[in-house]
Amino acid sequence: MAKKYHFEIPDKNISKKEINKNAFGESVPRDNYSEHGLSLKSSKELFKEHEFRKKDLQVLSDIFLQISTLDDLKIKNHSSKFENLGFKLISTIPDNQSIGNFKINNEKFQEFETKLDEYIYTEENKYKTYFAPIENIKPIPDETKVVSINLESTEKYNIIINFFSGLKSNEIFSLEKLLNSEFHDRDLEYSFCNISNKIVSVKSYLNGEEIKNILNEFNSIKDIQLNLDYYVTNCIKGDSINHDIIISPPSSSSAICIFDSGITTQGPIIPSFVRHRINSYLPYGTISPQYSHGTFVASRCIFGDNIEYQISQKKLDPYCYVIDVPVFGIDGSGNLIGMNDFDLSKVITEVIESLHTEIKVYNLSLGSPFSLTDNYRSHLANTLDILSKEYDVLFVVSSGNILSSLGQYPDEHFTHPNARIGSPAESLLSLTVGSIAKFDFESSVSKRDHISPFSRIGPGTDGGLKPELVTHGGNLVSPYVLAPFSRIATCGFFDDGISLAYDNGTSFSSPLVSRYSQMLFDYYPFANTNLVKALLIHFSEKREIFEDFDFDYKFTGFGEPNINKTIYADNSATYLYQGNLDLDNYDYVKFNIPHQFVNDQESKLKLKITIVYNPEVDINSPTEYSQTRLSVKLVKNTGRGHREISLSDSNNYFRQWSPILQFEKTFSRNFIDGEWEVALRLYTRGIIDPNYTQSYAIVIEVIDVTGKINVYDEIKNDQTLHYNSYENLANDINYA
Template identity: 25%
Template structure:
């Protein structure tokens, strides 16, 4: 039965309780105090001597210390000693501090006391310290620079990241001092990004003067600028008759496509382009490559092949185009981060645009763990700041790489789990990352030679695309979040060559005036705008929906069970390849009598619990039918890549059984003795995704298949907020979240689930009054 009823809004219980805390005692210090103090003292002296001898210039004369600390120790505690300033935690153990002379003197005095007596004020700082050193020129080499070395050309570009400093005045002083130093060294300043969480300067230099950059104290990393290439292929198809598209209402959702521009004169885009701008200096907003036009076509029309077959084109969203890539689908000398930020803030301010499609990826920067890149961090913080939704493609494996893997005997889909990581910025934690699945499995060559078994598809229909990349994302979050159709590839086992024609996705051709209206495309660049299309329709269908709610609805309606994945894949491997899966559109916008979607949007303070009792009517558990419940939590967090945890705010949910609301509240209450409830287990029977697997992200979802409960058990969802200590300074006092709960009972002959739940919620509301 298709969805015909509005989704149901429901509320938390009025009780809000302090979260029960968990304390972890520090590991036992088992080193001799005298030996430990002597070692650290000698390392401080060595660092001082090298700092003076090697001349590490900076905006002031403080020493930059690299500390190796006890695993996951909160090194910001060093700021309790006046003169120490916490700068960054690069991984679980490496911490950077600015140290004034008086701070070092004080620390050395404490070391002397600790070595003599084994006891001193804040001795945990000393016991947590494992080694002290400088941030070396080798430490300053970025990932690509380590792999490729200094460019061989006479002049080249470098991106120089300075240490992130929260204080605006100090940051401005650091940047001005660095610019003056660049001028003296004859290094050319091109552009910069500077805000509360990152400061990067793009420079042009040569082999002679670039070496001094590695000895500048305030430099965090130096790397080769990213190249946001877009890999795709085209196959033209014919359409002799152009259907007239339907008129798009003014109230339709505005969606921004930040790409290579669009050709707004395309007959199918003439009535749907609200604005068309270029954010590249001296370049027009017109699409020279065809990529942006194809992305925009899918974003507004969705499945274009269906539209061609039915000869009915119905646009669903207005397109705002922001050109951020040149005629080679590449960046120019300006930071693409600045271009994207300008476009986002302009479109958000002028058009209240809340959806931004980014089908880009840095091919040289697959995410292999560690800190997030600047663009990923910027997208995460803009999402939180503006309550907007970025849809980002996961990136593609190059066809020549796939061909080489297959020639060497690597099997699909195993090779996608090896050296095929998602590309920056799709690893960002607040964005929706979209991978690809296959719609077809017969190439044009196989159709031409139907009796020849040589031409075999790499992927089956409804399986992960052979070029789609794998997660996880930053902090181990599930990535990609979703998948949509992106195309397939075939392999000629006789010639050992990749075949592609006839296996792609159809969209608009920017060269329509000299060619055809439509072309064929491959890549996750074209699965991302399909999800953007669904998001636009959701905003139009659900009044006053937030980005968080729409994000939760999408994930709540997604399943990997809808796909035809290879049997040998383990559950964690499925999450890395397809995330939460493919979206079932039937109940994305509306509920039915047998599939009911409830949602709540609220704000929560740190260290608080919110309680929701699920409105199960008695008939829901009658008989032996299959009953399913999906719970999805969506929130945003400010982020910093100077912290190992990355996100400042942590929200998570638990699905629990209890005899009553009072008992469940007691289990989670801060005032309840810990001995009474040593742990609070989630209901785990027939659950598809564990709480551990989902909790790393800012979108979290699991599905349960429920059986008839014994006794009078009731079911509850408990939402908890628990910020990292460092995050309390930048997080909002009241962080917003959306909770979506989907109930399914498709086996009842006369389903009345929607009606019964609606009545039950009304009864509870009257009871509260």
């Protein structure tokens, strides 16, 4: 049977319509504006006395401070007034909406002082609209900058000092010189890192008193957090592989980059598919890569999930190559030595800067053993988001493993705080992958196609959906133990290169999504990362949680990707489009419903629509991290023209500021065939560029629920329509 391919929505099907914008604001009364101004002047002078002696203000053009309003006011509602005084809101306080952190340029601060005097001393209290909401101006408190550190402790902490983003490149250079002098004078070791002029940070080992001294000298410190360590595990050796096995040529010449413990150099199989080894990043104190975990992960990127079956058939079918970047090693005693948050971020940045034009998919089957809390993002997660946006690459990250039972399964186990994802799985723009079981027996903890008992769950640190996807990562035996040689474990290659290996974990589900992602980049060579993510998410099939549990995205996300459906169409019609939204116009994306839905009264129309975009992120603002969001409207064709319809009763995932939107809507009447539309609008926060555009990808699937209408053929054979089939643009690959 001939293969069917998805449809491309042509640019002529996209219309832009201007947005009518209205703005409103509150005014704040004061009993005596002049007295209020004198109070502000007093707090301003105290601020200057405390902060203007700090060393970094000698080389930076911005000053960082905290402004509060009256307790019953939301500071965000008045930020536009503060902008008229030169203050730019950079973050809000999660548990107090009347407080915000701001920055102001040196010159603007002097203008602010002049305006403040005019507010106090002019008869009409000039600028009172702007000043009246301000209750206090003060330094950002040190205690709000320090995370999980006791400043009174004499213990040395492995820390990362993060500076506010938005510094100019010449200022970063001057700041680095200043930091070098500061740490040298105090006889302290440190390491400096600048990632894309957006993440500026220092790693050091300091006690509480030393941390306080640094805070006293630098106004631009955003926060100081513990430098997390990352870990991987060893897998268990299985049977030897017979020498008579046939190895097919790889289906693709592409490669997936793997940051892990190293890929074996032994045996005739795995090394043949390692295109390049970058061994220069092994941690200090190691004598070689660890090989066990990384080889297992790489084998699943190359050969997929059914390695045992391929071995039994005496034929291995590789898909692609891999690039090996070992970031875990062993010392002379065989102990595992890994990397921390800071060092791993530097390594990944350097590799992406070098490889991004050639390599699109990067697998991170690693993580911190500690669960995350609301509004916290690790240094590494921030780094992955910055690099994802800047270089349009895709990071595939494991959700992490629950290492022991957390209580009665599943209720107490999965409601425990330690069941939540760990770093760097909170990365907003990465694909986070959890695990499901594919095999079970009487004593196994989980059932087939249910969440694996060890798979960490969401939500993300912003309350959004994590993990997005799940694939096979194994199962456990009751009460909560590994059964490595039973069929419920996952299979890969051992580090001797000639044996199978067995293990369980989200580390081994992630490579399957990396493999699928690479297939889509190969098949759709024009695709950006948004489209690849949208296809994987759209064509994922929901997976079960447990009996008596209501479905919740935080367990298994959108489900398990069906790679076949991402590439080839069935009887439904799927439209794909990649576009860019500006701030002034709606994008109306047009698609068609075939006439057969009107002719066949027993048919039932269903639309499934997935939208993925890659927002700018603001590492200064953990509560407002994503800087863009999209609103969506569906416009159907009726006998009386086009009409917008409500999506509130649809099966949907809509969360403001989330980079993924999805809804399903079913229709049985009150519509006609022909041209329908999806209307998209861009909103931003913290982005001041009026010319900013947001790239997005949209997948629109038209389905007959009854299965009577071959929707694909109806669209394909309609001579009045002009949709391109991707068979003319895509590379026909072997995706098995």
